[in-house]
Amino acid sequence: MTEPVPLRLYTTPAVRNSAGSFLALIGARRADMLRMNVIRWRLMKDRWAGAPAAALLMTIALAAPAAGGGARPAPEANDELAVARQGIDRMMDGDFDGAVAAFRRLQQSDPESPLGYVLEADADGWKIYLTRGNLIDPDVFEALSEAVTPYDADFERLDHLAIAKAEARLQVHQDEARSDLYEALAYGLQARLFALRSHALATARAGKKMRNLSLRALQLDPHLYDAELGIGIYNYFVDTLPTYVKMLRFLIELPGGSRELGLRELGEAAEKGELTRPEATFHLAKNLSRRTERQYARSLALFRQLAQEYPHNPLWRLLEGSLEIRLGQTQLGEADYRAAAAIAADMKPELWQALHEQAEDALARRHPQYRRD
Numbered sequence: 001m002t003e004p005v006p007l008r009l010y011t012t013p014a015v016r017n018s019a020g021s022f023l024a025l026i027g028a029r030r031a032d033m034l035r036m037n038v039i040r041w042r043l044m045k046d047r048w049a050g051a052p053a054a055a056l057l058m059t060i061a062l063a064a065p066a067a068g069g070g071a072r073p074a075p076e077a078n079d080e081l082a083v084a085r086q087g088i089d090r091m092m093d094g095d096f097d098g099a100v101a102a103f104r105r106l107q108q109s110d111p112e113s114p115l116g117y118v119l120e121a122d123a124d125g126w127k128i129y130l131t132r133g134n135l136i137d138p139d140v141f142e143a144l145s146e147a148v149t150p151y152d153a154d155f156e157r158l159d160h161l162a163i164a165k166a167e168a169r170l171q172v173h174q175d176e177a178r179s180d181l182y183e184a185l186a187y188g189l190q191a192r193l194f195a196l197r198s199h200a201l202a203t204a205r206a207g208k209k210m211r212n213l214s215l216r217a218l219q220l221d222p223h224l225y226d227a228e229l230g231i232g233i234y235n236y237f238v239d240t241l242p243t244y245v246k247m248l249r250f251l252i253e254l255p256g257g258s259r260e261l262g263l264r265e266l267g268e269a270a271e272k273g274e275l276t277r278p279e280a281t282f283h284l285a286k287n288l289s290r291r292t293e294r295q296y297a298r299s300l301a302l303f304r305q306l307a308q309e310y311p312h313n314p315l316w317r318l319l320e321g322s323l324e325i326r327l328g329q330t331q332l333g334e335a336d337y338r339a340a341a342a343i344a345a346d347m348k349p350e351l352w353q354a355l356h357e358q359a360e361d362a363l364a365r366r367h368p369q370y371r372r373d
Helices: 013-045 053-062 075-092 096-109 115-132 152-171 176-196 200-220 227-239 259-272 277-288 296-309 314-326 330-345 349-366
Strands: none
Touching: 075 096, 075 115, 075 277, 096 115, 115 152, 115 176, 115 349, 152 176, 176 200, 176 227, 200 227, 227 259, 227 277, 259 277, 277 296, 296 314, 314 330, 314 349, 330 349
8 A cells, every 4th residue: 555645745835835825815715705795794784674584584695695706897898997097197187188088088989888977077076176165175175165167067967977877787787896886986976066065965865875886886896996985985974974964864864884994995995996096095185184083194195195196286286285284394385385376377277276376375374475476
């Protein structure tokens, strides 16, 4: 009878490395499965109130993980995402004309995809924020004026069109994870505009839709980190609502949220998102600068990251300057205010005049003798 070969003969360095890689892969798979189960639990928890035990068991059975995990994008989808990222980078760098041109190429190449429409709506949303928002204070998201802008009508048209396109795809089960994601982003844009104009109840309703669609997208594809943006915004928003607004949660059946979890989810989107990375960085930086967090140094680092990555957009220099002054770095902050004002002065006045004026006013408040150019 042949002697059994000792196990140590198989434990060469190469084999150990292979085994380690295999175990790492198993660990990653288990992490993905755990993440999917957490998402399923959050979705099912909203539907379980008062459900009989048999119905609960049926829900759990139907929610069992499918083999193979989330579907990966087809080659043509990768091309679409590349064009989308180019447009997003232009938008975040302040080149809205270049961004819209890229987003309209997406609409022309696939008129039934919601992606090009939701991204162009996002560009209009940024224009509304830049022309009406309080841009100087990093810890607030509010309008200085609720007057309708030239961009409102186009924003509403594109946003509703994106929702309709996503719904049409979902009805025929086409690219369901991304269709959920793009519809979630469209409702997120609505929530952002309502929040800017302090319409709390409308913000909550749109935010709830954003949250549920984002959770469903992640359930279908746990690697779709862009969906973490909507979940993170929602969790942070709900947990930091004023007390009187929280009392209205039960009227519209708002699921609960968590500040800490929301910040982690925004960090996940800021680190791993394909499309939402820069916007997640913006929202995370703003939230970290709020009085509930007081993480000013970390917020400043994120705004500096945006300023370095998108140097032609004066908003990032303005917000960077505000955080520097808050941290006592007065000379750096005032220099950033001047830089923001100078950059904005060379850009389209109908879009950047408000930012230019807010930077100049901030300098004038610090130095009463300061006069605008």
